[in-house]
Amino acid sequence: MALSQRRSGFTLIELLVVIAIIAVLIGLLLPAVQKVRESAASSSCRNNLKQIALGAHTYAGSNSGYFPVGSNVSPNAVGNAYTLPAPAAGPYTSVLAYILPHVEADNVYKQIPRTYFDLTTTQIAWAYSTPPYDYSSGVTPSNGTGYLKIFDSKIPIYVCPSDEPFGQMKVNTDWVIDAYMIYSGSYYIDYVLNQPGFGAEMGASSYVGCAGYHVNALYKGVYAANSRTKIVDVKDGTSNTIAFGEWASGLYGTNNVRLTWMGAGSMSTAYGLTNAPGYPWAYHSKHSGGALNFGMCDGSVRTVNPSVNFTVYAVASGINDGRTEHVDFN
Numbered sequence: 001m002a003l004s005q006r007r008s009g010f011t012l013i014e015l016l017v018v019i020a021i022i023a024v025l026i027g028l029l030l031p032a033v034q035k036v037r038e039s040a041a042s043s044s045c046r047n048n049l050k051q052i053a054l055g056a057h058t059y060a061g062s063n064s065g066y067f068p069v070g071s072n073v074s075p076n077a078v079g080n081a082y083t084l085p086a087p088a089a090g091p092y093t094s095v096l097a098y099i100l101p102h103v104e105a106d107n108v109y110k111q112i113p114r115t116y117f118d119l120t121t122t123q124i125a126w127a128y129s130t131p132p133y134d135y136s137s138g139v140t141p142s143n144g145t146g147y148l149k150i151f152d153s154k155i156p157i158y159v160c161p162s163d164e165p166f167g168q169m170k171v172n173t174d175w176v177i178d179a180y181m182i183y184s185g186s187y188y189i190d191y192v193l194n195q196p197g198f199g200a201e202m203g204a205s206s207y208v209g210c211a212g213y214h215v216n217a218l219y220k221g222v223y224a225a226n227s228r229t230k231i232v233d234v235k236d237g238t239s240n241t242i243a244f245g246e247w248a249s250g251l252y253g254t255n256n257v258r259l260t261w262m263g264a265g266s267m268s269t270a271y272g273l274t275n276a277p278g279y280p281w282a283y284h285s286k287h288s289g290g291a292l293n294f295g296m297c298d299g300s301v302r303t304v305n306p307s308v309n310f311t312v313y314a315v316a317s318g319i320n321d322g323r324t325e326h327v328d329f330n
Helices: 012-062 310-316
Strands: 071-073 091-094 175-183 186-193 207-212 242-246 250-252 255-260 266-268 292-296 301-304
Touching: 012 207, 012 242, 012 292, 012 301, 071 175, 091 175, 175 207, 175 266
Parallel strands: 175 255, 207 266
Antiparallel strands: 071 091, 175 186, 207 242, 242 292, 250 255, 292 301
């Protein structure tokens, strides 16, 4: 008697149905995975800001109660053809550089010459201070950049996981901001080009100190160029006053832009909040819905929606305006 075997397996229709089901499941799972990933990134960002704000607090405890300056702009710094003249020629050392020993980056801090931290130094702007310079090295275009390579150091706590500032940069004419501060009541922003060896590798930052609502002295903040703010000067309460906020890399006009930790000194609250990464004049993030994290002067962290009431936000950046309704500004 002859025996026959029947081959088991999927028909084409069955296979297509299975593929369709898998595609639907993936479509359902992806948003959940992305939501979990963003939640983790936002949590890590909040922890970064907490450590930064506490680092500044610890710095103050070791320096007679004074927080660091937002940026060091020494009246004795000398300039060159590529920098501003005195008394605004440098060195533009940011608050984030001053607190390096207090955020577990003492190894980097110890390799930075003390002249960059001296408030009466003759040190030129840090991004234009050390040969070789790009104009003598065959780089085109050039803008006088030359700096100590310790400033290329990657400080993980200074970068929000949602930001990815190095991935944002595309071409050598993109902007790497080496000085970002409120100086003499006005914004000052300087950038070098995203040239390999002359800016592209500079250590990144997603965070900036807060100078308050700088166009109104009533809402003076903690961090501006040459600021000398003591903990006791924060009359509105350290838990009520913004110390640091997020600034995410992005596209501004035709240029991609990112910050450096050596130059990310101070931001004003005068231009509100935005959900447009790369916009130079306001805090912003790449978190879901544009929500931003702020580190307060006591080390706590608040998450704020960009649609927050502007007045509440502005007074939250002032140290001694006598208003405390900003306790609930998130």
